[in-house]
Amino acid sequence: MLEVENLVIEFGGLRALDSVSFRSERGQILSIIGPNGAGKTTLFNVVSGLYRPQSGRVFLGGRNVTGMPAHQLAHLGLSRTFQNLQVFFQMTALENVMVGRHIHEKRGVISHLLGLPSITRHNTQSQIAALQLLDQLRLASYATIPAGSMPFGALKRLEIARALALQPDVLLLDEPAAGCNPSETAELDEIIKDIAGTGVSVILVEHDIRLVMDISNEIVVLNYGRKLAQGSPIEIQSNPSVIEAYLGADATRERAHVEGA
């Protein structure tokens, strides 16, 4: 579904991403993990059209979309959430999700200005769809509350609801479990699995290793902007270079020592 080929991006001489490649499939959950500063969010920013890569290519559904601006990628079925919560705080939860439906709504500024009946009908349709999503993510009680008043955990789910309203083929989730307590994380577990179950290709950036090992079909490990390893959770767990990257060379020696003894 989403294919990334030899992506390179530099910031003032520092290579944040160095020839990163991977591919995701429909209905699959692919997680990207790595120490802080490994380039995970940067990768998302390039893929979602916010940054331009110096070289490399991005394919969406087989189509070359390298360098395309974010709003065009949305039309092609790519959606994402943000690590630092880019919620529309002045709008209600319902309106936030309705924004996610933007690409499915009827355009035409003149008809909007005149408030034509067709627009009212579409508005109601959008509202219904948005409410369903809010329901799905247990946010229905916040529908008419300004997002600024919502608790943190709810806001994380709101971003997901908004991203889903787009009806994406590929969904990028940037640290959805960050700042969540164990029960919220368990909830997310279910939500993400359900989303993948509908055929969406989910790509996850996360620090919560337990969540990642639990739900991922495939894991990509980044370190210093390079892809260190790729494989199933079991393969990654026992990969010595991954352990070394996270815990340092001493830990690898320790482990070898323990296993050897």
Next chain:
Amino acid sequence: MSELLQFLIAGMTVGAIYSVVALGFTMIYNVSGVVNFAQGEFVMLGAMLSVAGITIGIPFPVAAMIAIGFTALISVTLYDLAIRPARGAPMFALVIITIGASILIRGISKIFFGTSPQSLPSLLGNTSINIAGAVLQPQSVVVVVSAVCIFIGLHVLISKTLLGRAVVATASNRMAAQLSGINVELTTRLSFALSAAIGALSGVLIAPITLASYDMGTMLALKGFAAAILGGMGNPLGAVVGGLLVGLFEALSSGYISSQYKDATAFMIIVMVLFVSPNGLFGKSGYERV
């Protein structure tokens, strides 16, 4: 040839003033992240307050110094009353506040000083010097030389003194500076005071040539801003170069194209720079962090 020289002289003179205004913008922007639209008003205040001082009998040099000091005080008050309380406010709120401040100052000045243009004494007398057919006012020399002194003085201050280091640190990372023991509030206040002082000084120096009135601030702010962004917002050297370039473009277009639209040059420059190279001549490009 003498005509060209004349325009160049005029351009350098006003350019020097734009440079100083631009430098003031840069200083405050670096230390507080705010573009202070009131910067132009400081130039006006320097001139008008000096005139007021002379009118009530204070000798010119003393009146000028009092004017500069008072303007610096107004600047710090502006920071304390209007900008500091709005810390963390969204961008448009800060824009509106500084615009409001500049109009407030302008409005109060109109009440106190009236609307007629005023002049101040030239520092080196009024006999013009003749250079290759072009006329050079001695005050022009004063303006340019003073501007150069201001730049050098600021440079020395920033790079050689503890205060200068504090300013750079605060500009770079406010919280880190604070945690290092720097009194960031004091540093910010001093920056505001200093940028106002140099603005006021330039007002005192330019008034003999271009006259001063309560509404000269807006145009100066616009042109100083154009200069600052031409050179790259936040870059002091850029401010200086930018100011000179704006002054020269203005004088040349006024002489050769149309004098009626001379003020439009600055606007044209802003427009062109922002489209071709939004970071100006010396600025760095940035990525928004998400």
Next chain:
Amino acid sequence: MSVSDVVLLSPSRSWGVLALGSIIFVLSFVINSEFHFRVLAMVFIFALAAVGLNVLMGHAGVVSLGHAGFFAIGAYAVAIGPAHLGLSSWSSMLAGVILAGLIAFLIGRPILRLKGHYLAAATLGFGLLLFMVLTNEVPWTGGPDGMSVRRLQIADWRPAGAKFWFWVAGCMLVAGTWLAINLEKSPTGRALRAIHGSEVAASVNGIDVAHYKLIAFIISAVFSAVAGAMLALLDGHVTPSVGGFLLSLQLVTMVVLGGIGSIFGAVVGAAVLVLLPQFLTSLHEYEHAFLGLVLILCMITLRAGIVPTVAAALKRR
């Protein structure tokens, strides 16, 4: 919460338009002096421009310091059209409005790519540039003294008098408010508010930020041009000050004071700023200082503006 619950919560805004219309209707009976009709006509005219500017500032989050420029385009169109081009007042007004929209489109595309201070400065530059043109091109515009505006003519009737304009401006305001409310509830309105909230998030949801900012810019320009044309026809005379920096500031202050993002806030803000100087005639001298003070105080203490603050207080009761 069901859909019917949510839908029922929306109609409150339509009540606002009706209320506005009713107020205007009632006022027409209460007021009986030519002077008062004139003042109210001016309130409606400026309110219309403010409502338009609110779409740009409140929804798209753009601070425009040169909006009087569009106001002036409308005003000078109805002056120049009949005087120099032999057009009727109506077609001149239409031409002016179209011209304003066109200019907004042309300068909006490049300018709106800028952010924050740069954008504000660019709009300031535009306004000043237009002011210079109006002051300098004497054969066309009459220069600093301005020119006279031929009164409106409908068939053989030459309506003059403030009461006529009270009704016309009042109806235009109601119409403009209705359009603005429709916009707010529409996908375009949500797109604009999303942009104001977070441009990055808006773009990943398929919103072309530049495109929508341009739409907001054009709509606000058109509203201003219509308002400007009405003012010129009401006054019978037009001077470059109608495109001046002070007027741009007044428009911004109306929106800020009334509440950025609030349509009725813009109306209230306009009413306050037009009516207050009438009560305090000595205020004229202090115009600049007053505006500056209002802007600063508003941003520090009453950032949401009058209408949203009052609405929130009422909700809490």
